[in-house]
Amino acid sequence: MFPLPYATNLYMMKENTNSPTFHIPVMGIGFTIDTPVKVAQYGISSAISLVDDKLMEKLRAFYSKELNLPFQAITERIEDFRAKRITAYLDMINEIVIDKFENIKSSFQEKSGEIEKYMEMLPDFAEIKQKFNEYTKNDNIKDIQQWIKNNLSIGSIDVNIMTKLDKENFKKGEKLPTEYNDAHAALRGFANSKLHSSVILSAGMNPRLYSYIEKFQDFYPNKEGKLNKKIIIKVSDYRSALIQGKFFAKKGLWVSEFRIESGLNCGGHAFATNGFLMGPILEEFKNEKENLIQSIHEIYTKVLEDKGLFVPKEVLEVKITAQGGVGTSEEHDFLFEQYNVDSVGWGTPFLLVPEVVNMDDKTEKILKNAKEEDLYLSDISPLGVPFNSVRDNTKDAEKYKMIEQGIYGSPCSNRYLQFNSDFTDKPICTASRQYQKKCIDSLDKEGMNTTEYNKALDKISTKSCICVGLGTSALLSNKLDTEKEGEGVSVCPSSTIAHFSETYSLKNMAEHIYGKVNLLNQSDRKNMFVKELSMYVDYFKDRVNDLNISLDKKQKRSLESFQKNLNEGIGYYKDMFSGLKSKFEGAKSKIVSDIEKLEKELNHIKLPSFK
16 A cells, blocks of 8 residues: 555545546456446446447347347447447437436435535545535425525546447458448447547557548537537556547547556556556656647647637647555545646456455356466467466356367357458458467478477467457346356456455445555565566566577567666666655655565566677
8 A cells, every 4th residue: 555644635636526526547448348337437437449330239129128228239240330229329328327317416405416426436535425415404495495506516428439440341351441440430329429528548559540630520619619529548658648639639539538547456458568567657747738738739739720620719638647556545646636636546456346246156256266376477368469368267267168168269249359361361360260270280380399289279278259259247146148248358457456345336436446445365465666667577588588598689689678777767766765754654664665575676687698
């Protein structure tokens, strides 16, 4: 934990907030696919993955039946079905959330507890919460109801698009135009929806997709200077934010939030930086925020003028938010106090809040029992990017059972990760049965010894069908048919899950975030920054061990740069933590001691000789 009490500076800085100080990031495909329906009415912002339009269509049918809403299926025979499915699903979610929010605003006299639950999602220093407590002492019910209607705000229903998942699509053997690529269609589905919210662009820069946003009017300011739809970019460092922010500005598009996520200490795919650590990255954003905004604003307004579009009189808002490995209220508060962030993302702990996510019973049990050693960076993703996983998940169990029967790979039913063309003209997925059979056939012809063969076979067969596995829990938890998908579930928590061992209510988790209760189990938990550093040291060690006996110039420069950046980050942490004034001297000393041990471990790693 951070050696800080509940931050008084945080109170002064955020006292006028009318929203929760946390948001719920996208998790997997299905875990948070309908989370806004469960939390947006309480003012909490969350994100929906736009990967799986098939799953969205199934859930749209499910909700329509449950809530007696009109439903007309959008089949694959319909032109632009992917975008249309996404638009229809998002519009339905929006309608449900608005209805729930209006019911909360009208529920004060009914004493349902919903207004009180809304207030529990806010920190005690929130102005709206304090005024509500004052108003409830007043006997004038009519005044209270009017005040509630004027002051409660709804959580944002954001969407997440992984920019790398922009597969080309075909119809009757003919390649479709670029706008029918998966990510392009997902963007169009969001752009055509009724949502007033944000698209979160993750997994790196896709200039072609970014340029496509220009086509949609909702991303430009209206006559009031407001954006109906906003852009959020997940970034790993300041330089990336500046480059991407300027790229959008040159299109007349504004980035409303830069979402900084730990490179390794996060859930899902792990996009490691070149040894840059989260603390120094946040420090640079804090110091350079005004320069970032100003440099982007100058380009932005000039382009709007050149396009003949409305130019807002005020500089539009830019938020800096952070997520990845946060697990305590002290860490939550520290990010506000030390780095002036606007919100903190809490992802993994919410996997044990059934009220918020779609979680099947078997996976929930696995997560509750998971220890640090059960959580690891795997090679299962067909994207070829390290992927956070937990041992003995049911999707892996399903895969290994098939391998025992001599069957490698999965049926490629969703086709979202078809990017490999080693054996075929049209790309296929490396987790697919088709690809793995071709790989093994090729392997059989190479005449390897048994050890080499088994190692190569393991590398092929480790790939898993995550585009199905990450969505299946949404079907299981809602008791929907899984005949085509099977019941195997892939799950991608951060290591933080090892320190939560029960299921919790939304109220429980909010109280934990705000420091009113402590939900952590008794396992020894490292500070979030120390944990990230330890993961980077392990990652660096693995990179070195995977090398041949000697290095070429490029490999040498890359590893030396990585090690140098880690050492600079270590120096930053030692200075920062040593300089903190706090009554928790024991905790501070432990953090500095842990960092120094990792520093020694890092610098004992010897690089191979240079060839």
